[in-house]
Amino acid sequence: MSASEQTNWQSVHDEVLRRIHTREWKPGDQIPKEVELAEQLGCARATVNRALRELAAEGFLDRRRKAGTRVATHPVRRAKLDIPVIRLEIEGRGQKYGYGLLLTERRTPTPEICANLGVSAKSDMLHISSLHLADGKPYMFEERWVSIDTVPEIVDADLSKISANEWLVLHAPYTKGDISFSAVLASELEAKILRTHAGAPLFLMERTTWENDAGITSARLLFAPGYRMHSAI
Amino acid sequence: MSASEQTNWQSVHDEVLRRIHTREWKPGDQIPKEVELAEQLGCARATVNRALRELAAEGFLDRRRKAGTRVATHPVRRAKLDIPVIRLEIEGRGQKYGYGLLLTERRTPTPEICANLGVSAKSDMLHISSLHLADGKPYMFEERWVSIDTVPEIVDADLSKISANEWLVLHAPYTKGDISFSAVLASELEAKILRTHAGAPLFLMERTTWENDAGITSARLLFAPGYRMHSAI
Structure with missing residues (x-):
């Protein structure tokens, strides 16, 4: 992945997180569709998808196939533990x-x-x-x-x-x-x-x-x- | 992401893991470039990229910008802990x-x-x-x-x-x-x-x-x- 691609999904990630934190999007709210967000933010749909997947993995979003993507009501935070030799x-x-x-x-x-x-x-x-x-x-x-x-x-x-x-x-x-x-x-x-x-x-x-x-x-x-x-x- | 895309990167992930487990690719080995793997496996380069990122996150691969991607010599396994309310x-x-x-x-x-x-x-x-x-x-x-x-x-x-x-x-x-x-x-x-x-x-x-x-x-x-x-x- 090139540096500019990285910045790109990262900035979408941060913008979505900002909207959640400022409660522009409240817990339980359905968020706009990926295509709409891509249009709003002027980037590829795949970039939005990558950012939303990351936010779901971090527990900020609930993604359901039919119900769409919602702001998590009770975000489950995920800690990553490194288990080295x-x-x-x-x-x-x-x-x-x-x-x-x-x-x-x-x-x-x-x-x-x-x-x-x-x-x-x-x-x-x-x-x-x-x-x-x-x-x-x-x-x-x-x-x-x-x-x-x-x-x-x-x-x-x-x-x-x-x-x-x-x-x-x-x-x-x-x-x-x-x-x-x-x-x-x-x-x-x-x-x-x-x-x-x-x-x-x-x-x-x-x-x-x-x-x-x-x-x-x-x-x-x-x-x-x-x-x-x-x-x- | 559609079900078929999911299956796709997942199957690339499993194939790469199989090569690591059977020691076809040994710890420290440099693995083929993403474009080569995509050609070998008959899929898009983005799919290979997604699978390799996952394997790196799981600790099986070391990805360095200049040195390329190698099989991890001492895989650091990562445990994910859910921290709910x-x-x-x-x-x-x-x-x-x-x-x-x-x-x-x-x-x-x-x-x-x-x-x-x-x-x-x-x-x-x-x-x-x-x-x-x-x-x-x-x-x-x-x-x-x-x-x-x-x-x-x-x-x-x-x-x-x-x-x-x-x-x-x-x-x-x-x-x-x-x-x-x-x-x-x-x-x-x-x-x-x-x-x-x-x-x-x-x-x-x-x-x-x-x-x-x-x-x-x-x-x-x-x-x-x-x-x-x-x-x-």
């Missing part, structure tokens, strides 16, 4: 990345892991625990199960040199994933690994990914006390 | 929404709030505490500061009937916002309000919004134990 997240903070493999074993998965991944417990999985460090301090404790059926190559990976997190990103791209965030208390073991005290508040990220319908991995990422996930809205 | 979040779970205003007062903002909003402490702000309930049980405790300079109409709002969260969404749309997530322990007061025990792990969402450069509001949203924020990646 942990090494890059730490390096991006200007800190030195460290990594230690704590455990790797083939084992029958727990019923909870089978349920997460939607698989039966017939096959062993790879169970991996590791610690990620920032400037030598515990940053995140990763406990992960990887399906050997879906990703057989993982058994040959040297997970003492590369984290399962990074290996999977490079070798087992997923087509579908679930992520959830919550607050939990550190157990005795988790506290010991993260060098804090039992009962400390920990930010927990749980991720499960699939390649089509085949479960790849289910991971529990526990961040050391003080961790804050941040985004623009 | 709390009432709609609760009703969307099929639960009955309840709301109680705990406190509203004009007060000099704390230095922390001034720093968050980028304002000086010269003017009073509205300080509001309220509790949101799901099926009669505490769901989220909201503590919020609203700039009367930026949103003077808030002093006339009946915040015992409509939550500041919902009033602001309807009357003070923002152009810029910050959001962060962390895990904290419940204080004695917070535990009492959320009907839990001091030291329980709570999910904390902090939000600050601006209309252009004027600070609107800074809020601390504390969710009752057990809260999980969920998204697809």
Whole structure:
């Protein structure tokens, strides 16, 4: 896309947003048709379409095939969270990345892991625990199960040199994933690994990914006390 | 956009993703130019452009003006979080929404709030505490500061009937916002309000919004134990 095209849909976007903000167009109002707007603003219909799609994605507009486009009555704002490889997240903070493999074993998965991944417990999985460090301090404790059926190559990976997190990103791209965030208390073991005290508040990220319908991995990422996930809205 | 156009860029998207997943195009590889891809796939260049933009937004491609488009070496996956009005979040779970205003007062903002909003402490702000309930049980405790300079109409709002969260969404749309997530322990007061025990792990969402450069509001949203924020990646 050229710079001028970019400016163009962006300026339509801003003009529509101005009308919403000044309440020239009120919540629930139907807005003019794309062709009318294109004529008013002196641009191509495709440019208006691009701007309106963006505004709908941002939650300012409701677009319905038959009912037309309306100003959202209760805009749902959408935050975009970047989920990088942990090494890059730490390096991006200007800190030195460290990594230690704590455990790797083939084992029958727990019923909870089978349920997460939607698989039966017939096959062993790879169970991996590791610690990620920032400037030598515990940053995140990763406990992960990887399906050997879906990703057989993982058994040959040297997970003492590369984290399962990074290996999977490079070798087992997923087509579908679930992520959830919550607050939990550190157990005795988790506290010991993260060098804090039992009962400390920990930010927990749980991720499960699939390649089509085949479960790849289910991971529990526990961040050391003080961790804050941040985004623009 | 018509249904056939939708299918079209979506199928280009899926074909490019297939080539990345099968490693026909490997991490770091430069991919063919848009015109070449359009010719290969028998579609308009604009369709290829739309698909590649989507794949870049999803983190599969790196697009650089001069270096061309490459397969991302370390794909940063992006999770989209929907941030609805709390009432709609609760009703969307099929639960009955309840709301109680705990406190509203004009007060000099704390230095922390001034720093968050980028304002000086010269003017009073509205300080509001309220509790949101799901099926009669505490769901989220909201503590919020609203700039009367930026949103003077808030002093006339009946915040015992409509939550500041919902009033602001309807009357003070923002152009810029910050959001962060962390895990904290419940204080004695917070535990009492959320009907839990001091030291329980709570999910904390902090939000600050601006209309252009004027600070609107800074809020601390504390969710009752057990809260999980969920998204697809």
